[in-house]
Amino acid sequence: MKKYKKSTDLSWLDELNQAQRKAVTAYQGPSLVIAGAGSGKTKVIIYRIAYLIKVCKVTSQKILALTFTNKAANEMKSRLENFLSLSVKDIWMGTFHSIFAKILRIEGNKLGFTRNFTIYDESDQHRFIKEIIEYSGLVNKNYDPEIIKNIISKCKNKLISPDEYIESAETDFEKDIGKIYSIYNNKLWKNNALDFDDLILKPIELFSKYKDVLNKYQNKFHYILVDEYQDTNKAQHKLLKLLAEKNRNICVVGDDDQAIYSWRGAELSNIIDFEKDYPDVKIFKLEQNYRSTKNILNFAQEIVCKNKLRREKNLWTEKEEGCKINLVSLYSDKDESRFIVDKIKEEIFKNKKKLREISVFYRINSQSRTIEERLQKNNIPYIIVGGIRFYERKEIKDILAYLKIIANPRDEISLLRIINYPHRGIGKATLEKVKSFARKKGIELYRALKNSSRIQNLDKRKKTNILSFYKLIEKYRELKDKLSLTELTRCLLDETGIISLFKEEGSRESIERIENIMEFLSAISEFSRTSEKPTLENYLQEISLITDIDMWNDAEEAVSLMTLHSAKGLEFPVVFIVGVEDNLIPYIKRLENEEELEEERRLFYVGCTRAKEKLYITYAKIRNRFGNETVSLPSRFLNDIDMNLVNIIEMESSSRNDIEYRRKKEITVPKAEESFEKGQLVKHPTFGIGEIIEKSGEGEELRLLVTFEGNITKKLLVKYARLELLH
DNA sequence: GTGCTGCACCTTTTT
DNA sequence: GGTGCAGCAC
Ligand SMILES: Nc1ncnc2c1ncn2[C@@H]1O[C@H](COP(=O)(O)OP(=O)(O)OP(=O)(O)O)[C@@H](O)[C@H]1O
Numbered sequence: 198m199k200k201y202k203k204s205t206d207l208s209w210l211d212e213l214n215q216a217q218r219k220a221v222t223a224y225q226g227p228s229l230v231i232a233g234a235g236s237g238k239t240k241v242i243i244y245r246i247a248y249l250i251k252v253c254k255v256t257s258q259k260i261l262a263l264t265f266t267n268k269a270a271n272e273m274k275s276r277l278e279n280f281l282s283l284s285v286k287d288i289w290m291g292t293f294h295s296i297f298a299k300i301l302r303i304e305g306n307k308l309g310f311t312r313n314f315t316i317y318d319e320s321d322q323h324r325f326i327k328e329i330i331e332y333s334g335l336v337n338k339n340y341d342p343e344i345i346k347n348i349i350s351k352c353k354n355k356l357i358s359p360d361e362y363i364e365s366a367e368t369d370f371e372k373d374i375g376k377i378y379s380i381y382n383n384k385l386w387k388n389n390a391l392d393f394d395d396l397i398l399k400p401i402e403l404f405s406k407y408k409d410v411l412n413k414y415q416n417k418f419h420y421i422l423v424d425e426y427q428d429t430n431k432a433q434h435k436l437l438k439l440l441a442e443k444n445r446n447i448c449v450v451g452d453d454d455q456a457i458y459s460w461r462g463a464e465l466s467n468i469i470d471f472e473k474d475y476p477d478v479k480i481f482k483l484e485q486n487y488r489s490t491k492n493i494l495n496f497a498q499e500i501v502c503k504n505k506l507r508r509e510k511n512l513w514t515e516k517e518e519g520c521k522i523n524l525v526s527l528y529s530d531k532d533e534s535r536f537i538v539d540k541i542k543e544e545i546f547k548n549k550k551k552l553r554e555i556s557v558f559y560r561i562n563s564q565s566r567t568i569e570e571r572l573q574k575n576n577i578p579y580i581i582v583g584g585i586r587f588y589e590r591k592e593i594k595d596i597l598a599y600l601k602i603i604a605n606p607r608d609e610i611s612l613l614r615i616i617n618y619p620h621r622g623i624g625k626a627t628l629e630k631v632k633s634f635a636r637k638k639g640i641e642l643y644r645a646l647k648n649s650s651r652i653q654n655l656d657k658r659k660k661t662n663i664l665s666f667y668k669l670i671e672k673y674r675e676l677k678d679k680l681s682l683t684e685l686t687r688c689l690l691d692e693t694g695i696i697s698l699f700k701e702e703g704s705r706e707s708i709e710r711i712e713n714i715m716e717f718l719s720a721i722s723e724f725s726r727t728s729e730k731p732t733l734e735n736y737l738q739e740i741s742l743i744t745d746i747d748m749w750n751d752a753e754e755a756v757s758l759m760t761l762h763s764a765k766g767l768e769f770p771v772v773f774i775v776g777v778e779d780n781l782i783p784y785i786k787r788l789e790n791e792e793e794l795e796e797e798r799r800l801f802y803v804g805c806t807r808a809k810e811k812l813y814i815t816y817a818k819i820r821n822r823f824g825n826e827t828v829s830l831p832s833r834f835l836n837d838i839d840m841n842l843v844n845i846i847e848m849e850s851s852s853r854n855d856i857e858y859r860r861k862k863e864i865t866v867p868k869a870e871e872s873f874e875k876g877q878l879v880k881h882p883t884f885g886i887g888e889i890i891e892k893s894g895e896g897e898e899l900r901l902l903v904t905f906e907g908n909i910t911k912k913l914l915v916k917y918a919r920l921e922l923l924h
Numbered sequence: 925g926t927g928c929t930g931c932a933c934c935t936t937t938t939t
Numbered sequence: 940g941g942t943g944c945a946g947c948a949c
Contacts, residue, residue: 762937
């Protein structure tokens with residue numbers, strides 16, 4: 198690649214087409230770049246930053262660039278650095294969450310928490326809410342923490358405070374949620390902890406309360422750029438509005454067809470509101486796609502243009518037609534994996550593709566397993582991006598919990614996690630006494646440990662146990678600033694005996710855990726070496742906002758496997774999208790309302806548009822889900838596609854064209870579910886006549902337990918079973 | 925009071 | 940195919 202070293206050399210602008218160049222050079226005032234996949238939106242952001250620095254002589258500290266993942270930010274940085282020879286270390290570039298966490302560390306004391314605050318991830322939140330439900334004194338304690346967590350998160354994304362929620366609550370359920378929400382926030386504060394959503398909310402609070410602070414950051418960030426704007430939420434919108442109010446130099450870039458995070462509170466309406474917020478906005482449309490072949494682009498367009506709620510786009514490419522899209526039908530998920538791995542081999546050996554140029558996308562993480570097994574069998578290097586994050590593994594979270602308490606002793610969730618790990622004779626009953634003591638005295642749990650000698654009717658031995666745990670933590674709190682981070686962690690591991698615990702156990706799983714801990718240790722020393730300020734607090738902050746995608750080294754020679762969501766923003770020469778079946782893409786829980794269904798369609802579109810040269814789409818008839826075999830049909834998104842764009846490969850033993858088959862079947866699916874009742878007789882094409890024993894689920898999910906002739910009992914999904922009612 | 929084992933229930937996607 | 944929890948054995 199060509200490098201542009203001299204700052205007077207402006208020929209790098211020639212790498213942009215005319216529309217892109219317009220978007221790059223209109224650097225003042227509000228800009229909205231709205232364009233389809235692969236049209237160079239991210240490129241516009243990168244070049245705009247270069248333009249600001251090189252041509253407009255803006256100092257890099259004055260630029261704030263917000264991306265969707267840390268990986269995207271790192272990529273931008275390296276492109277600016279290596280290719281446009283810019284120093285990027287002063288640019289504020291990162292995700293909303295990491296940038297504003299950084300600001301909160303600096304300014305948080307104004308809102309009543311200290312700079313060593315803990316960030317609770319989702320499992321911490323879950324435990325936390327569970328704890329609240331148990332102790333909140335609510336009559337009904339049977340609430341599902343997961344549901345409550347989601348409601349609270351939705352509220353936060355929509356800027357609804359606990360008080361506002363309580364005010365509008367009508368049902369008892371809502372009133373209880375309001376109570377829990379309010380306690381939740383209060384307890385977070387007491388724990389000196391924030392959840393993910395707070396990382397956006399708290400800055401809003403900060404800027405609204407303290408105009409001088411707002412002013413400071415408005416003056417700091419003269420130029421704001423936001424990538425993937427279609428997936429921002431109300432809170433983020435508000436935050437941007439506050440920050441951009443003064444200078445109004447804000448450039449957002451997005452594609453409504455790629456909005457796939459509404460379930461996380463993202464609101465497509467932010468794009469429309471942007472035009473309302475800034476009536477003088479300059480709108481730029483990019484229409485040339487530089488990524489995919491004609492066939493791929495046309496196929497993807499055809500998928501997404503069936504959505505009603507979208508802006509019409511006119512995407513085109515100068516690239517060649519390329520291969521047709523391979524539409525592959527298989528009998529089972531096992532066959533699917535075999536097919537994919539065979540094709541990967543073919544791509545590598547015959548077509549001389551590199552492993553890292555190939556990626557496999559799926560709807561849900563659990564689908565990776567069968568493919569993974571097959572790849573292992575064939576000794577093909579692969580990497581799973583996403584799924585359980587490295588830092589979410591149990592053994593790592595346990596060590597992290599120690600480190601978190603050392604950094605922030607008020608963090609009760611981490612405290613509870615490891616107070617009896619490894620076992621030190623502080624069980625449930627003992628803990629209960631300590632907790633109730635803390636509550637009665639109105640003190641933090643950690644302080645209750647210190648004063649545990651004063652707890653009534655507690656065994657003396659237990660008190661000693663508690664106190665020695667307290668002293669252990671205290672010791673490390675003192676050592677924290679004396680030892681390096683690596684030394685501190687090593688000592689801690691030694692003293693707690695966590696590693697020897699696994700060594701003793703000696704099982705395969707334990708060995709794997711030890712390996713993970715070793716990897717964790719090397720990650721810590723890596724951080725100590727590369728970070729400017731390698732403190733415990735900085736380390737904890739960094740890892741709580743880092744994801745698998747961010748850690749993934751895409752230069753490594755390995756096939757990558759990831760969800761369709763994770764694939765957003767990436768590109769690969771060869772892409773496989775697997776499990777393109779109804780109930781998976783679109784996902785079974787998102788079939789009911791039109792908006793969700795459209796989002797599922799967009800998700801599929803995002804997947805297709807990642808492919809540069811070759812796209813395989815596979816679906817299987819039989820899929821193993823939690824040990825049960827389930828029958829699937831090809832995705833409805835494959836209906837009415839232009840057959841000229843696809844190459845149909847039938848790998849299924851019964852060579853029926855399933856798409857045709859599906860169309861026929863739709864007519865024969867019984868409409869009224871009420872028509873099936875216990876005791877009635879039905880006829881099945883394969884099993885013959887049987888009696889309905891049990892009925893469960895409803896709608897698409899309606900299942901019947903039927904005993905057929907010969908005493909064969911089957912659980913059938915009515916939707917697929919083609920049952921005929923006998924009167 | 926503590927710790928283990930077997931059972932039930934589920935799980936969409938992620939900063 | 941995993942995780943969390945209830946109930947049981949020590
Ligand atoms: N003017 C151009 N000339 C050549 N290649 C380009 C040009 N603009 C963009 N590209 C290339 O097209 C590909 C897609 O660009 P980019 O990732 O910026 O698009 P995008 O609009 O952000 O895509 P998406 O929204 O689908 O993630 C990249 O490989 C990029 O280098």
